[in-house]
Amino acid sequence: MKKLLIGTYLLILTLITTTNLWGQTKLSDSEKWLPVYDFDAGQFITPAQEFGPFARWWWPGNDVNQEELRREVNLFVDNAFGGVEIQPFSINVPMTSDEVKERVLSWDTPDYYENLRSVLDEARKRGLTVDMTNGSGWPAGGPFLDTEDGFLNLVHEDEDVVGGTTVSIKVPTVNNETDVPSELIAVLASKTVGKENITIQLDPASTIILTEKVKNDSIRWDVPEGNWKVIAFWSKPNSLSGTMVAAPKQGPVLNHLDSVKVFKNLEYLFREETGLEEYMGNPLRAVFDDSYEFSVDRHFSKDFIAYFKEKRGYDITPWLPANMQEKYNYVAFKNPNADPDFSFNSEDWRLRYDYDLTIGELFGENLIGASRNWLEEKGMLHRTQAYGMYMDMIGNAGKAAIPETESMLHQEANLKIMSSGAHLYNRPVVSAESVVIKSRAYMTTPQKIRLAVDKLFSAGVSQIIYHGVPYRYITESTTELGWYPFYMGFIGFSSHLGEGTQFWKYQKEVNEYIARTQYALRSGKPHADVLIYFPYMNVEGMPDNPEEIFTIGVLSDVEPPMNAVNETSADKEEWARKIYPVINQLEANGITWEWVNDESIQAAELDENKQINIRGNLYQSIILAGIDVIQLSSSKHITKLAKEGMKFLVVGDLPTKQPSFLNWEENDKKTAQLIKEACSQANSRQFENGSNLNSWIEDLTQDVKFTENYTFTRQVKREMEDGSRLQFIWNKSDKWQPISLQLDMKFKVAYWLDAETGAITSVKNVKDVSCVLAPYSTIILYASTNEHLNNRLLSKSESSVYQAQEILEINNWNILVDDMSIENTVLFDWENNDQLKFTSEEGSYKSSFNLNKIEKNSSYLIDLGKVCYTANVWINGQSAGHRINAPYTLDITKYLKKGDNTIEVGVTPGQLNGLIGEGEKENPRYSRFKGRGTDLMSAGLIGPVILYTK
Secondary structure, three states: OHHHHHHHHHHHHHHHHOEOOOOOEOOOOHHHHOOOOOOOHHHHHOOOHHHOOEEEEEEEOOOOOHHHHHHHHHHHHHOOOOEEEEEEEOOOOOOOOHHHHHHHOOOOOHHHHHHHHHHHHHHHHHOOEEEEEOOOOEOOEOOOOOHHHEOEEEEEEEEEEEOOEEEEEEOOOOOOOOOOOOEEEEEEEEEEEEEEOOEEEEOHHHOEEOHHHEEOOEEEEEEOOOEEEEEEEEEEEOOOEOEOOOOOOOOEEEOOOOHHHHHHHHHHHOOHHHOOHHHEOOOEEEEEEOOOOOEEOOEEOOOHHHHHHHHHOOOOHHHHHHHOEOOOEEOHHHOOOOOEOEEOOOOHHHHHHHHHHHHHHHHHHHHHHHHHHHHHOOOOEEEEOOOOOOOOHHHHHHHOOEEEEEHHHOOHHHHHHHHHHHHHOOOOOOEEEEOOOEOOOOOOOHHHHHHHHHHHHHOOOOEEEEEEEEOOOOOOOOEOOEOOOOOOHHHOEOOOOOOOOOOHHHHHHHHHHHHHHHHHHOOOEEEOOEEEEOOOOOOOEOOOOOOOOOOOOOOOOOOOOOOOOOOEOHHHHHHHHHHHHHHHHHHHOOOOEEEEOHHHHOOOEEOOOOOEEEOOEEEOEEEEEOOOEOOHHHHHHHHHHHHOOOEEEEEOOOOOEOOOOOOHHHHHHHHHHHHHHHHOOOOEEEEOOOOOOHHHHHOOOOOEEEOOOOOOEEEEEEEOOOOOEEEEEEEOOOOOEEEEEEEOOOOOEEEEEEOOOOEEEEOOOOOOEEEEEOOOOEEEEEEEOOOOOOHHHOOOOOOOOOOOEEEEEEOOEEEEEOOEEEEEEOOOOHHHOOOOOOOOOOEEEEEEEEEOOOOOOOOEEEEOOEEEOEEEEEEOOEEEEEEOOOOOEEEOHHHOOOEEEEEEEEEEOOOHHHHHHHHHOOOHHHHHHOOOHHHOOOOEEEEOEEEEEO
16 A cells, blocks of 8 residues: 555646646656746747757858857847857858868868857856757758668669469569668569559569569469469668768768668767767757758668558558559659559559558658657757658658748748647647748848748747858858858848848848747747647648738739749649638637647547647647548548537538548548548538538637728737736738627737737727738737736837828938939839939938928828838938838937928838849849849838828
C-alpha cells in the first residue's frame, strides 16, 4: 500500500508539473523558448525583444570578420529584431580570387566556428536569439557525410520473357555510379497485356514473386504461357548532392528517412570541436530545415517493406510496379509528370497513395521527430517547413517544435496547412519565411512588407522570419548596395532588407508593428470555430481564391506584371471551385476555420457541450467540402461523433471512396455507407454548394459576431484562460471599411488595439462595438471577461478621413529631386517622366494653400492619396509626421494657421528604377540591370492630395 501511495503521489506530481494552464501536456522545451501566457496590455504597447521579427542572416560562406559580425548583431538589436537565423552559403558570392574563394569556402573550419562563437557571445550580451540552418547550403547534408548516408532510390530494370518454357536469366541490374553497391529488394514477374504510350499494362492476377529463386545473380524459372515482364527492384544510393554549401566540395544530401543518419548529421554539426555546447539554449534556440524538395526518383528506406506492411496492412512487394514513374519524387519544377512505367488498372492511384503516405510517416518519425528529440535534449528546438514531399503535411507540422510556412506558398489555403498542424498538435508558435516573392528583386517596399506579413498573420502565423538580410559584403562585383545572394536575373527573389536598401531607415518602425502583433498573436491559445478536411499530400497546383489579395506578391497598380504565373493542377482547380465559396462565406461571417487531417479526425472526441475536442483544442464542426475520398477510419469516427451529436456539414456530393488499396472495393462501400449514415444524423447538414451557408452558420456559437457579412476581412482569434478574447482583423481591401461586432454578455469591457502605434482605445459600449478600418490595415479587438485596463495605458481615438468633409485639393507643386527641378506642375508618376524615371533619389514636393478660417473644435486631416512609397510631411515648416504605408493620411490640425499655409512632402521612391538607370548609363557594376526598362515601378507623390475636416 505504501508503494502504491508513493507511486500515486509521483504520478500526480508528474501531471502537475507537465501540464500547462490549459490542461495540455507541455512541449518538452517550450517553457523557455515558447512560453504560454495570457495577454498583458502593457507588454503589447512595448513588447519584449523576443517578439520582434527574425531575419535569415545570409553569410558569404566564411568570408566575414568578427568586428563586422558584432556590429551587425548590434544593428539587428537596435532595429527591433528579435533574432536571426544564420545561413552560411556560397550562392552568388563573387569569388574574384583564389584567396577570396578559400575564405568563402571555409565553412566548418576552426576559423568559421571562431567567427560563429563571436556572434553568439555578442548575441547573448544583447539578448538576440539565434537559430542556425542544418549545416551550410540546402538541402541538409554536406561533405562530411558518406555516400551511404544519402537518400536511397527505389529503381528497377526489367526484361521480356516469352512463356511456355524454362528460362535461366540474369537478374536485370541497374546502373550505379556510386561507391556503395545497390541492394536487390525483389524480383517479380507479371504478364503484359498491352501498352499505352510508355506505360506497360500488367495483369495483376498473374504476378509472381521470384525473389527466392535468385541464385548467384540468376533466376531459373518455368514460365507459364504468355508474354511476361521480369522486373527487378533495387535500392540504390542516390547521387543527389547539396547546393550552395560553403565548402570546397558539396557532399550527399542527408537521408531524411533514416534517424541514424539524421543523428550522425547533428552530432557532427554540434561536435565538441565546434565549441557550441555552451551556447545551446542561450542564445542558440533552433536548427532550421527548409522545405523538402528533392531530386529522388522514388523514395525508399531499408525498412520500408516491413514498415509499409505494418502501417498499411498488406505487402507492397507485388504491387511495386505501379509506383515506378520517371522522376516521381523530383522537385515540382523538375518533375516531368511522365506516364507511369507500369500499370495494373485504374486503381493504381491507391497504391501510390499508400506508398506516399508511408514515406511521409517515415520522414516524420526519422527526420522531424528525431531531430526535435535530439535537439530538445540539448536545450534547443527544431524548426521546419514540413512540405515539399508527398506526405501528411498537417501531421508532420505537428511533429516539429516550430512548424514554418512561407510567403511563396501564396494562397491562404496553403499557408494554413502549417498553422492548422500547429494548432491541432499544440505547437505554440508558427513561423514563416516572409516577404519573399519570385521575380520581384528590389521591388520590396514598406507597404508590401505590411501586406505580406498581415496575410501571414491572418493565416495563423505568429513569428515572421524575413528572407532575409545579407551580411554587408561590398566588392567590385557587387552594387553599392552589397551582395544580394538571391538576385538571379528575372527570377530574383524580392526581400533583401539590408541596411544598404532604400527603406532600411524605416525597418525599426516596421519591426515594432510586427513585434506588437506577434505578442498579441501568441497570447493565450488559438481559437478556430470549424475544421475543414484537407484532402491532399502536397502544396503544388493550388489556384488563387478570387477573394484573396497579394497571392503572388504583386501590387498591380505600382509595379510591372509577373512574367510567369503559378501553375495549377486540374484536380485542385476543380476542388477550389467547391471549397473557396465555403471559405469565403465563413470568413465574411466572422467564422474562423482551419484544416484537419485524418489522424486528427480519428483522435477527436466530443465534450459535454458537443464540441469537438482534439488534443485539448475545441471546435464546433467538421466540414467535408468538394471531396469524394476520405480514409475509412475517418469515416467511421465521423459517423460515431455525428451519432453523439457533433455538428457535421457536407458541401457537394457525399464521399464514396477511401484511398487505400487494401480491400478497396469493400472499404469503398463501407465509406460511402458510413458518410451517408453520418449525414443523416440530427446535427448533420448537406448543401449542394457553398454559396448559401447562412442558415447553418447562424447555428454556430459566436462569442464575437459580425453584425453583417464583411467580405473584406480575414481574421484570427486567440482565447485567454479566463475566456477573454483577442481577435485580429485584417482589412485586405484598399478602401476605408466600417465594421460592427456583437459581443457575448460574458465580456465586461472591450478595447481596440492598434499594433502600428501601440495605441489602446476603450470601447464605450460593449453592446455596440464598431470601428472603421483604414485601407490595408489591421485592428485587434480585446474583449475581456473581467479586466479594466489602467487609464494610463489608454489613448484617445484619432480622427480619420472616412466620411470627413473635403475642403480643398492641392494641385500645383514644385518638385526637387537631386539636381532636377520641375515647377508649378500637377502630380504625376515618375515612371512616365523622362527626367525622373531612372532615379531612386528622394523627392521634395512643395506647395501652398489658403484657409479662410479654422474651426475651433474641428480636426484637419491631409490625405496624400497614392504615394510611392513613403512620405514625410511638413506644414508651415513644422514636421507633421510621416507615413510608410496606407493610409497616407495625417492629422495636421495643430500645424495650420488661418490664411496662407505651406506644405512640403518628402517622398522616398523604390530602389529598382535607380538600378536600371545605372545599367542604362553602362555602369559595369549594374550591367545586369541594363535593358530592364519595362520593369520600372511607379514612383513619387501621385496623389490626389486633399485636405479634409471632421
